[in-house]
Amino acid sequence: MTQLSPLQRLWLTETVRLREAHAGPLDDLEANRRARTTGGDLPARIENRALWLAERDGLLSAMLHWLQGARLALLVLAVMAVVSGAGLAFAALGNGQTPVNVFWALGSLLGLNLILLLSWVVGLVCAGEHGAGLGRLWLWLSEKLARDAKAAQLGPALVLLLQRRKLNRWAVGALVNGLWLLAMLSALVMMLLLMATRRYGFIWETTILGADVFVAATRALGALPNWLGFSVPTVEMILVSTDSSLYNNELVRQSWAIWLVGVVLIYGVIPRLLLYVFCRWRWKTGRDTLQLDLTLPGYSQLREPLMPSSERLGVNDSAPEQLHHVQAGQSALQTDGALIVGLELDDQQPWPPALPASVKDAGILDSRESRQTLLEQMTRFPPARLAIACDPRRSPDRGSLALIGELARSAAATRVWLLQAPPGQALDADRLSDWHAALEQLGLPFAASAPLNWLETGHD
Structure with a gap:
């Protein structure tokens, strides 16, 4: 993110507040999670949340x-x-x-x-x-x-x-x-x-x-x-x-x-x-004395999402109506290593594949708890390369695509692996085309073969 002065950070925070006051709450699940991970007091978390939303939405x-x-x-x-x-x-x-x-x-x-x-x-x-x-x-x-x-x-x-x-x-x-x-x-x-x-x-x-x-x-x-x-x-x-x-x-x-x-x-x-x-x-x-006024409408209701009295695992919000273009490598932390993860794979898809020693397996994300745990870990320790394995026999619903976008934003580089159908089965051409269109909208590269060499070395 561009280096901003304290006044510019407050300015963007106020802009986001006014925007939410007029147009309603924004899709802020990922922004809240990142703000909680960054830590700090409530004003700092509100600022970090607003800055992430401002960068995502073009403000x-x-x-x-x-x-x-x-x-x-x-x-x-x-x-x-x-x-x-x-x-x-x-x-x-x-x-x-x-x-x-x-x-x-x-x-x-x-x-x-x-x-x-x-x-x-x-x-x-x-x-x-x-x-x-x-x-x-x-x-x-x-x-x-x-x-x-x-x-x-x-x-x-x-x-x-x-x-x-x-x-x-x-x-x-x-x-x-x-x-x-x-x-x-x-x-x-x-x-x-x-x-x-x-x-x-x-x-x-x-x-x-x-x-x-x-x-x-x-x-x-x-x-x-x-x-x-x-x-x-x-x-x-x-x-x-x-x-x-x-x-x-x-x-x-x-x-x-x-x-x-x-x-x-x-x-x-x-x-x-x-x-x-x-x-x-x-x-x-x-x-130099400017600071957030936490009594203003729009800030007071952010206390519980940003500084919860008890942490709740899982994703409770519905998937967003609009998918935001993924910009990888947004984390200010040092990225390192390679990670592969499966998204809602069933027993017919063998997992994990044979992996090089330098590539870590993050398992299969099939529950709210597993998703939230991995997102929190990647926010703190973003990988340099991430491969997401998806089963194209399933429809690319908004929730899955939003999760793919969140995962991709936490890695320096991301590729999606669209798995082959199990023996004796065939992929539906229309459904596969939907996957291609959705991933192109996200701006993520995808392929039908495992990107293992890329995960290990960083190039094909």
Whole structure:
């Protein structure tokens, strides 16, 4: 199984829970058995059960596709942020043919950013939860770019999982502030490039306000940048910037340019950077405390199947309606040795066959107890090669095929041996064809001869 982070394991577990809540309990007999064999406390067993079901039913691959879509969506949003930031700088400074109104330029660069920043902070403090448009857009893009129908179940599961610790606000906060940080950095870099390659003059204009208002505003906005080393225009420079014949002075232009860069850095870039770091810290701290809520519907009824007060042997559940394609070698344990087993053979089929010394005989599975015992042993000690001998005179019922699938999933490689009919009897062609079709559906190789050489050496 793909190595998953703790958050991804919890995410898949929550997805399986929601799926069972809407569609009913899944066929989980084998998943429960594997979870019990793995051991651990109840949350660990619930996780292991859910991960096995998620891999079997395609939810694991759907999550990986969803994550790929999420990364691609994030890249798209990042490119949009960079382009938008560069556009802000172009809109604020123009082409250099006309003087730049410093306060209009400042409003273009910081106005929308500061308004949305304040609304985000107010929503976080007052409402606790907030619906960030960028967050919803990212989730929507992630699902669209995943291109997997099963990925539709993953988004709601992730949202519900994070809401329990109120981590949505910090995840979305890191996304929103990170994208705005990119936009403001892009605007700042583009400003510097434009100022380095074009000649800009700066003015300010008013009809109803006095010059002292602009002097006070300029000095106030420049206080923090000045503390960090950015120069602030003097009162004389501010006053002469209303005169179109004087604003073009080299020293005045440079002073305004440095002031504008400093203000954008201090009031545009740094607040977003600090908020991004803070949201990331809260997200990582909260993420490490996430755990299963065992009081939720769907988890409480798993206690008895996964941590039974008394172990029951045998298989009590009916055979599944759908056979899942077998993927051999799913066990994380080391596989070793070769094993042969007979499935519900009668006295007319001699057993065991003459076996090489390295091949072990697991006997004939003809009862619930024998099946469960062998499955438990193979879960703990999976063989490298497994041969299952079947009598094709019997019909391939769903229960037998489900058992064959369970056995095959516990071995690194499996082959099915369809025995010849006893002397004086003939195999029914239609029934044999049913066996071939069923085993092909399971994806298991089969043959009419004993695979003894393969069992002993690993090849034919």
